[in-house]
Amino acid sequence: MSERSLSMKPMAPVTIIPTAKALLALIRNPLDALPPSIFSEPFVFSKTAGSIKIYLSDPALIHETLVTNADALGKGDQVRRALGPALGTGLLTADGAHWKWQRQSVASAFRPSSLKELQPAMLGAARNARDRLLEHTHQPVDIGHEMMKTTFDIIVETMMSGGHGIDVGRVERSITDYLSPSGWNFALSVVGAPQWTPYPGRRRAMKAVEFLRSSLTTVLEKRRRNNCGSEDLVSMLISAADPETGREMTDVEIIDNLMTFITAGHETTALGLAWTFDLLARHPECEARVIDEIEEVTQGNDVMAHHVPDLHYTKQVFSEAMRLYPPAPVITRTALKDFTMGDFLVPEGTVIFVPIYAVHHHASIWNEPETFDPDRFLPEAAKSRHRYAYMPFGAGPRVCIGNAFAMTEAVIILAVILQKLRFRTIDKTPQPIMRVTLRPRTSLQMQVVPA
Numbered sequence: 001m002s003e004r005s006l007s008m009k010p011m012a013p014v015t016i017i018p019t020a021k022a023l024l025a026l027i028r029n030p031l032d033a034l035p036p037s038i039f040s041e042p043f044v045f046s047k048t049a050g051s052i053k054i055y056l057s058d059p060a061l062i063h064e065t066l067v068t069n070a071d072a073l074g075k076g077d078q079v080r081r082a083l084g085p086a087l088g089t090g091l092l093t094a095d096g097a098h099w100k101w102q103r104q105s106v107a108s109a110f111r112p113s114s115l116k117e118l119q120p121a122m123l124g125a126a127r128n129a130r131d132r133l134l135e136h137t138h139q140p141v142d143i144g145h146e147m148m149k150t151t152f153d154i155i156v157e158t159m160m161s162g163g164h165g166i167d168v169g170r171v172e173r174s175i176t177d178y179l180s181p182s183g184w185n186f187a188l189s190v191v192g193a194p195q196w197t198p199y200p201g202r203r204r205a206m207k208a209v210e211f212l213r214s215s216l217t218t219v220l221e222k223r224r225r226n227n228c229g230s231e232d233l234v235s236m237l238i239s240a241a242d243p244e245t246g247r248e249m250t251d252v253e254i255i256d257n258l259m260t261f262i263t264a265g266h267e268t269t270a271l272g273l274a275w276t277f278d279l280l281a282r283h284p285e286c287e288a289r290v291i292d293e294i295e296e297v298t299q300g301n302d303v304m305a306h307h308v309p310d311l312h313y314t315k316q317v318f319s320e321a322m323r324l325y326p327p328a329p330v331i332t333r334t335a336l337k338d339f340t341m342g343d344f345l346v347p348e349g350t351v352i353f354v355p356i357y358a359v360h361h362h363a364s365i366w367n368e369p370e371t372f373d374p375d376r377f378l379p380e381a382a383k384s385r386h387r388y389a390y391m392p393f394g395a396g397p398r399v400c401i402g403n404a405f406a407m408t409e410a411v412i413i414l415a416v417i418l419q420k421l422r423f424r425t426i427d428k429t430p431q432p433i434m435r436v437t438l439r440p441r442t443s444l445q446m447q448v449v450p451a
């Protein structure tokens with residue numbers, strides 16, 4: 001996309017989207033509520049229910065907004081409404097100083113040296129998944145469910161020292177129950193309906209939150225009773241102190257963060273992996289290259305932590321799967337004060353969408369955007385693109401804190417599983433549907449085949 005095409009006129013054309021049409025699309029699948037021209041234009045201003053919204057898919061404008069003007073932005077009503085009941089004001093949903101001290105409090109858990117120590121737990125969970133799957137050879141499995149279980153085991157083991165008996169099946173169902181009616185939340189926030197407005201699935205969603213938060217309260221109470229001396233996320237949150245005031249986190253704030261990490265920290269990677277296995281099964285030549293690479297790097301031995309940096313093609317495959325199916329498909333911000341973007345003044349209160357899904361499928365950024373081609377992530381090809389042409393983990397100070405954690409666990413899971421088995425498709429690939437994260441509309445069933 002040329003630099004010239006970015007310059008915005010103060011009077012940019014506004015696409016009017018009829019409110020009823022927008023609301024219906026939001027409820028059914030918020031991806032369908034994106035203005036179609038955002039897949040080919042650098043930005044779109046749209047008007048729904050009387051208010052202007054900005055959609056950005058130009059990498060330079062995204063940089064100017066999410067990075068340069070990060071201080072002028074907050075998460076806004078849409079995000080808090082959709083996620084607040086579950087995540088309170090934890091790291092993902094907080095703004096300003098409250099966000100900053102929470103991020104600083106947990107940052108050390110995500111440094112490269114800390115991540116290295118977590119790799120044995122990742123390998124252990126991946127091997128358990130492989131062995132579980134090998135018991136189902138020539139049978140269909142729900143690959144999304146299998147990956148959820150695997151990444152859940154990892155997050156609980158690495159961040160909460162095992163989690164002491166949380167019911168993983170019920171957690172998975174509860175997250176689905178909570179996220180299923182999220183389109184209603186987006187729609188109701190567009191028309192400014194009060195938070196208590198009833199909608200289909202609300203009661204079930206609230207029950208799910210109650211279960212999730214009470215499970216984590218039990219974990220915290222147990223930890224306070226018998227401090228096991230583990231240096232993990234729970235202990236970091238318990239001992240965190242605000243550098244300005246010295247204030248420690250309340251139990252509610254600790255639970256907000258445990259909820260944030262347990263949900264943001266496993267569902268996203270699991271979805272990315274499920275889409276990856278589907279894509280590999282449909283592209284046997286890419287699958288063969290991954291398998292050859294694993295064989296060459298491990299020399300037929302078990303996958304170990306020191307193999308991970310050499311599994312370049314495996315990582316390219318996961319990156320390309322997240323281009324086509326970004327697990328977090330849309331980022332939302334609200335302007336907390338006026339700021340300039342290009343030569344346009346964005347007024348306070350404006351809602352800004354960065355539809356990662358549209359950026360990753362954009363006709364001006366990618367050749368044949370719908371084609372699965374992991375070679376797009378060869379170092380030279382990646383270097384020739386704008387830094388924000390590809391952004392599955394977001395951008396700026398709010399970039400995903402678990403970015404490196406997710407890439408490491410994904411490569412480990414792919415390598416450990418593909419060393420011993422493959423998956424074959426049974427049906428057509430389901431359509432992606434946005435439920436905060438990008439899920440398959442129907443479960444992704446695949447047949448397990450031994451290597």
Ligand code: HEM
Pocket residue numbers: 091092093103260261264265266268269272326327328331332392393394395397398399400401402403405406
């Ligand atoms: C493939 C996997 C993942 C994807 C695609 C992903 C994507 C994202 C994105 C796009 C954001 C930014 C949201 C925004 O700007 O509004 C984000 C934030 C966040 N992610 Fe991830 N994530 C993944 C894995 C993880 C993991 C493994 C963890 C934790 C172990 C994690 C924890 C978080 C947290 C706590 C935030 C909020 C950070 C902040 O606001 O300071 N994520 N993630």
